[in-house]
Amino acid sequence: MSNFKAILISRDEEKKQTVEITEIPEDDLMEGDVTVAVEHTTVNYKDGLAITGKSPVVRHWPMVPGIDFAGTVTDSNHAGFKEGDAVILNGFGVGETHWGAYAERARVNGDWLIKRPDGISAKQAMSIGTAGYTAMLCVMALESHDITPNRGPIIVTGANGGVGSVAISLLSKLGYHVIASTGRMDEAEFLTGLGANEIIDRNELSEPGRPLGKERWAGGVDAVGSHTLANVLAQTKYGGAVAACGLAQGFDLPSSVMPFILRGVSLLGVDSVQAPIAVRIEAWNRLASDLDMAKLDSLTTEIGFEDLIGAATDIVEGKIRGRVAATI
Numbered sequence: 001m002s003n004f005k006a007i008l009i010s011r012d013e014e015k016k017q018t019v020e021i022t023e024i025p026e027d028d029l030m031e032g033d034v035t036v037a038v039e040h041t042t043v044n045y046k047d048g049l050a051i052t053g054k055s056p057v058v059r060h061w062p063m064v065p066g067i068d069f070a071g072t073v074t075d076s077n078h079a080g081f082k083e084g085d086a087v088i089l090n091g092f093g094v095g096e097t098h099w100g101a102y103a104e105r106a107r108v109n110g111d112w113l114i115k116r117p118d119g120i121s122a123k124q125a126m127s128i129g130t131a132g133y134t135a136m137l138c139v140m141a142l143e144s145h146d147i148t149p150n151r152g153p154i155i156v157t158g159a160n161g162g163v164g165s166v167a168i169s170l171l172s173k174l175g176y177h178v179i180a181s182t183g184r185m186d187e188a189e190f191l192t193g194l195g196a197n198e199i200i201d202r203n204e205l206s207e208p209g210r211p212l213g214k215e216r217w218a219g220g221v222d223a224v225g226s227h228t229l230a231n232v233l234a235q236t237k238y239g240g241a242v243a244a245c246g247l248a249q250g251f252d253l254p255s256s257v258m259p260f261i262l263r264g265v266s267l268l269g270v271d272s273v274q275a276p277i278a279v280r281i282e283a284w285n286r287l288a289s290d291l292d293m294a295k296l297d298s299l300t301t302e303i304g305f306e307d308l309i310g311a312a313t314d315i316v317e318g319k320i321r322g323r324v325a326a327t328i
């Protein structure tokens with residue numbers, strides 16, 4: 001292939017951003033020791049921010065966006081990968097500082113790749129995507145803090161979003177009692193179908209609250225930040241823990257030390273972008289065994305390459321339910 005199809009974000013001297021579908025010569029790909037034929041990608045919140053320009057996600061211009069892909073190696077100078085290997089990439093600055101997934105070809109550092117586990121197809125890998133892999137990291141963080149199902153309920157915020165919907169599915173299959181917090185109460189049936197036992201309106205958590213409240217849950221998976229995270233912490237049971245990975249409401253944390261010093265609550269930070277390879281492999285193997293693939297299908301909307309730009313706009317406007325898997 002001499003040219004490949006790609007989405008390209010550019011900006012002019014006045015920093016005005018444009019997004020187009022274009023053809024790029026394969027020789028123009030950025031440096032890397034593994035070239036991949038991208039088969040599937042997805043739309044994460046960060047991709048939405050990059051394409052709409054709402055946050056400074058892109059730090060190299062022009063940029064092929066897309067922070068994750070599943071594909072097949074076409075060429076490799078890396079000892080760990082050979083032509084024909086099925087691979088997954090999440091993060092490591094791809095789609096931010098290094099050309100990313102919204103293209104038929106990607107050339108990356110082989111140290112960023114993992115082999116796609118048996119039992120997960122390329123499309124399923126991107127139905128999961130970085131949001132779902134981050135949900136798994138959150139569950140693993142709770143487990144490492146001994147938050148087992150018998151400790152009490154787990155609250156999941158941003159329940160209808162990518163992280164939230166996969167977290168609900170995972171926690172439910174693992175035997176937890178799941179409380180889903182959402183602004184879309186009309187999607188209650190969807191959330192119950194994923195395994196939510198209780199559904200609360202996110203307005204209960206999104207306004208400034210008291211430093212300590214009634215103890216309601218043993219742990220949480222929070223994709224929302226701001227007052228929501230502060231209230232989740234304030235209502236976590238003694239010795240509980242909350243895995244924080246997102247900022248859909250805001251990046252602030254208007255909280256107090258009270259949950260930490262009076263109830264021994266722990267705040268567990270979760271980052272997927274620079275997570276070590278061993279952690280990624282563990283997370284993806286856990287997804288292969290612990291995620292109900294029928295539920296994954298039910299929370300996934302399939303789109304084509306041409307739909308990616310529109311879906312990226314939709315996710316920033318909170319219009320996407322669950323996950324989106326795109327065929328390149």
Ligand code: NDP
Nearest residue numbers: 045131158159160161162163182183246247248249271272
């Ligand atoms: P989505 O857009 O799919 O989901 C976010 C959800 O948050 C929405 O569906 C909505 O859920 C809720 N929400 C949106 N706006 C608000 C608001 N103003 N107040 C309260 N809730 C709100 O995004 P993802 O699930 O893909 O990502 C969630 C967050 O996690 C993002 O901030 C993302 O950047 C971050 N993230 C972080 C990663 C990491 O490595 N730490 C990796 C992946 C994602 P509902 O409609 O149910 O209320």
